[in-house]
Amino acid sequence: MLAAMPPSPSIRPQGAEPPIRDRGDACPGALRLHSAADGQLARVRLPAGDLTVRQAQALADAADRLGDGHLSLTSRGNAELRGLPDGCGAELAALLRDAGLLPSAHHERIRNILASPLAGLDRNSPADVRRWARELDELLCASERATALSGRFLFVLDDGRGDVAGLGGDVSLVAEANRAGESAGSGGTALLRVGDDPAALRIAGPDAPRAALAAAEAFLTAAEASGSGAWRVRELPAEQRLTARRVAAHLHETGITSTYVTQAPAPASSPSPHSAAPGIIEGPDGTAALCVLAPLGRLTLAQWRLLTAVAADDGCGALRLTPWRGIVLPGLPAGTAASRLSALAAAGLITDPDSPWHRLGACTGRPGCAKSRTDVRTDAAAAVAAGTRVPDTTAVPDGLPVHWSGCERRCGHPHGAWVDVRATGEGYRVAVVRPDTAPPADDAPAPPAPPARSHTP
Incomplete structure (x- = not known):
């Protein structure tokens, strides 16, 4: 009962x-390792879950040479290496830096950016917010002020389908189509939300990444004024609560125009039917993407290397990690998708939404x-x-x-x-x-x- x-x-x-x-928060990173019962742990931030084949191979090499031979996927679309030996920090950092996974040593723990994994892949896909994620990451890494953010602060970028908007972002962007049905990146708009405030700010799509950074800076100002040491928007005391109206004033100071929306559509609080379920995603122009899940979020090196090989040989040379501890392989020819999915299933990955592991x-x-x-x-x-x-x-x-x-x-x-x-x-x-x-x-x-x-x- x-x-x-x-x-x-x-x-x-x-x-x-x-x-x-x-x-300060004790979240591990790629440079600040966490001492666990099974050795040192490194968490590698992957904004929007994006990986090139070369970067995926570098993670496999790190797990093989330094770790326990597995990779773990997190609920923010990041990757973790476990079982690392003491004193391996310099070697690990060099390996990750050579692969382009450490663009800034001072910002590596704050690059927490979730984005809709299927954006731009399925037919009639909503706005491709992946570009927003790349631009926001560049802005974060160029901002000295942003280094004061905690390793728990989260940016969420939803392409309008509602798959990630309800995942607890501190600063969230939800793409809106314009009247012609074009995406926010093509001249539409985006709704910017902070924490749990039911109100939102409507901004021009091209301003979205800059507005997200400005909202994070407004949080830092509020946290410092409160003296609470808050790590996240929801931790601010009532008198310093960060609202859309307060953020609007900060956006105005930075030259970003916004419109106040009193009651924006609430993000779904239950799992979205539009989230990346395992299987084949049909795309435009005879292409397809594969989505698979890692059982309990853990992958063997053999499974990871197989995913990387499919991305390199049949896909577009990229992988996307999802907040549901899954992997999306974009850009496959539609004719090869079924056979590749079968090979991934044979390797022990979750490829069927009816699987008890889903x-x-x-x-x-x-x-x-x-x-x-x-x-x-x-x-x-x-x-x-x-x-x-x-x-x-x-x-x-x-x-x-x-x-x-x-x-x-x-x-x-x-x-x-x-x-x-x-x-x-x-x-x-x-x-x-x-x-x-x-x-x-x-x-x-x-x-x-x-x-x-x-x-x-």
């Missing part, structure tokens, strides 16, 4: 008192994380092998993503509504988390955890 429970302190529900930050996630768990109570990834795999996605027979709503966590932090959990499977000292507790509510705390009986079994997805 799923019951409402008091909120956990690990996730702050809407309306709760914001925290006071007395230190929308199933887990934190790192043991042995990689010392805070985890158990090996949640092995337990999740055992549940799938037993024909379920949760550790008992608890009835949960169909269609919701399921996330297994080894402790109260619930690292990497989905946005919107999701099924929370969390390890406790007495087994797993299962609950449904709804938007604007916190996950349950430790005050109710928990079902026993299943025995761990070895299983390869």
Whole structure:
């Protein structure tokens, strides 16, 4: 039985008192590594999830030479290397820099830019916001002021389909088509939102990247004035709350014209049907893209190298990582797409939206994380092998993503509504988390955890 429970302190529900930050955030990067139970961890920011084949090969080389032979995908479309030895920082940085993955040492942790993964790929695609992402990244890396942003601050660029607009951006841009049906990049407009403010600012498409940076600078001003040390827009105290009206004043000072929109369309709080589901995406002019997912967000080197080879030999020489821990391979001839997808399925990647692995996630768990109570990834795999996605027979709503966590932090959990499977000292507790509510705390009986079994997805 799923019951409402008091909120956990690990996730702050809407309306709760914001925290006071007395230190900078500890988010790992490619240069500042994190010491985990399984070695050092590096997080490589990939704005809009974009990778060239050469860059993907460099990540594979780093995982092979320095790491544990795997790559992990994050909920922001970034890549992580685990199991790195102490003292490898200089070698890793040189490898990444040579591949163009470190354009600025001072900005590498703040290059958190999500963009619609399918923009420009499917038929009748909305605005291609990928160019906005590239321009915003260049502006960020050229801004000394931006180095004060935390490694958690997030830019979200939605091409109008609503796939990423609800993923919790601090500054979000949503493309709008003009009356002729042209994209924002062709003379249309974009809605700029900050945090959870229901209002928005309508700006010209060509101004979108510059406006996003200006909004981030307005956040920094508000955070400094509040003395709260806030890392994100939602952490600002009420008297310094960043609103669209406040951002409009800052845009005016920088020469950007905006129109105030009182009630902009709210972003979807549940998974969008337009998100990049696994399978073949039909494109224009006889082209196609492939979308696959990594089981529990983890890829072997063999799987990664196969993806890179398909991108190089059949695609346009690029890969896109998605916030659903997937990979999109653009630019394949439509006639070869099915056979390449079959090869990726044979390699153990998720290629079917009906797969039990689709929308199933887990934190790192043991042995990689010392805070985890158990090996949640092995337990999740055992549940799938037993024909379920949760550790008992608890009835949960169909269609919701399921996330297994080894402790109260619930690292990497989905946005919107999701099924929370969390390890406790007495087994797993299962609950449904709804938007604007916190996950349950430790005050109710928990079902026993299943025995761990070895299983390869």
